[in-house]
Amino acid sequence: MSLQAKPQQVEAVMFFRAGAICKEMHLAEFEAVLDGVVSLVDFADQQIPAAYVLITPRLHIRAVAFFLIDFDETGRADTGWNIPLRHLAEQGAPGPDLGGGAIRIACRSRCPVAWHQMHLWDPSLKPGRNELLLLRDAARRNNLGILADEELPAKSETGNRVAPEVAKSMAKRLARTMDLQHRHKTAQLIRQQRLRLQSLTQQYEEQFARLRLEAEQREKALLEQFETQQQVLARQEQLNVDLKVQQQSQADQFQQAREDFVQQLRSAERDGRSETELLRDQFELEMQARIAAVVAEQQQRLAALQAELEAHREREVRQQAEVERLRQNQLRGIERLAGLGVMFVVYHPGTGHLTIPLAEIGRYQDDPEAFVAAKCLVSPEHYRDWLAHYQQPTCSARLPSGERCAMPIDRIDTPSRFVRGESSCCARHQAKVRAARAAG
Structure with missing residues (x-):
């Protein structure tokens, strides 16, 4: 006499890739992967999104925990990975009805244990790519070979006549049952939409935080560059002032030398008029040559300073344009959040x-x-x-x-x-x- 095994709830792990389930295994097999007994070469050097699933004997899902796991270059699981999947799934928030009643779900936006949130992920609930429905269909296909509990066929109704009072009572009960079913389905749909909205809000808040941090860092770097350019400009302006002072000093020195030479010429007039005129002409030529050289040198320096100043101004204009572009990007991110109903408080x-x-x-x-x-x-x-x-x-x-x-x-x-x-x-x-x- 043989005893038939009684079906029990089964714990399984399903892995996702490119929006589809690529691998399924029982929890015992997954624990062997964690212990390093088995390697998953297909997942080598990747972070894989997966789901812990609790499946009933009727092949209905009762609880899900969405988690992330890393694999090294040889396909071995991260040795430091330690997440209480069963606890997270049992303590998860109420989720939608996948055919066997409302499930419990644990994901990044609905994590019952805060310090495990960074190791979880939010499933997509978009039409055509609903990852909860992918899990439901995978459980129904039963590729894991779960010992299922067969449902009893419904009994056919007899063709006996019923009294009008009984028929009326049955109609009322049927109406109440249908109303309760409608209310139940509506509540499940509302919970599913809330889960999707919360998931999208979490994603966009993280995206907004990254954009804001990037904008702040870029703005800080641009401001530092701007301050550096301002300091360079101030040094160039001071150098320009120093050059003008130096030019004036040289002009004063030339003037003093000219006056001294004039005095020498006057004293030399006693020795002869022609020699004096010759020296005066020579002196004039030398002075003009020196002044022309100094003026040319100063003009070259001033032209170089003006060119550098113009370059600084152009860089400043570009930096201000970049700051404005970052501000506009930040505003567009805020507008997307506002379009999703996110309020800033x-x-x-x-x-x-x-x-x-x-x-x-x-x-x-x-x-x-x-x-x-x-x-x-x-x-x-x-x-x-x-x-x-x-x-x-x-x-x-x-x-x-x-x-x-x-x-x-x-x-x-x-x-x-x-x-x-x-x-x-x-x-x-x-x-x-x-x-x-x-x-x-």
Whole structure:
């Protein structure tokens, strides 16, 4: 007498490549891969997306955990890989109905254990490439040879007549059943759409963070280059000034030499008029030649400096254009997020959680403090004074010794109710401030 084995839930691992399932194995086989007993040469030197799947005897999926695993050049799994797949799948968030009731799902955007999030990935739920449906179809094909529990055939209905009251009651029960099924399917569809939206939001937030970091790094590098060019330009301008001073000094020296030579000529006139004229002509020729050489040299230096200055200006224009291009790319990324329904919320004292419209993102980035001050209907200076009071609600008045009074006072939570120079003082100093205003 033989006993038939009772079907049980099966744990399996399925690997993805190019949007399709390329390999399936039981969990025991996967554990052999992790132990280094078996190598997967097809996955050598790659990071492979995979899914841990819990399959029922009816070949329905009950839970899924989407994870990433690295393989070395020989196809051996990462020896440091250690993720509790069963725990993640059991603690996963409610997911869609894949034929056997709502499943539980663990992925990057729905990770029950935060420190494992970086080792998970989000499945695609796009029509035509729904990776959850790929898992469902793979489970139904049963390539793993799971011992399935055959469903009993439905009993045929008899052709006996039923009373009208019984038929009416049966119709009501059938209507209630269909309504419950419709509600159940609707709830499953809503959960599936929420999962897809959350997954897309996570992807676009990561993409936006990478773009923002890249833009900040590029902008920082461009600003550093700009500051370097400014310093070079300042040095060139100082060199130009020094050259002009040197030119003036040389001209003064030539003038002094000319005056000295004139004196020598006057003293030599006693020796003969013709010799004096000859020396004077020679002196004039030498002076003109020297001055012409100095002027030509200075003009060459000035031309070189002007050319370098023009090159600096052109580089500055290109850098500003690059900064503007990065800003536009960042704005386009923000527009894509806004099109997906992502809202930008920041927190600032005085306004609490503030939702920033897409059209005002640039203005907020340029000067967050001025942006928040405008939302509070106060000036930026007013908001800064109020913020200092809000963070340290003590008297800011100065004692005769020069020290701060620092007596605790009531905090004013609203910037528009804050009176500069008065609300940040204790009662004694407020009275002095009011008396001084009245006297003025």
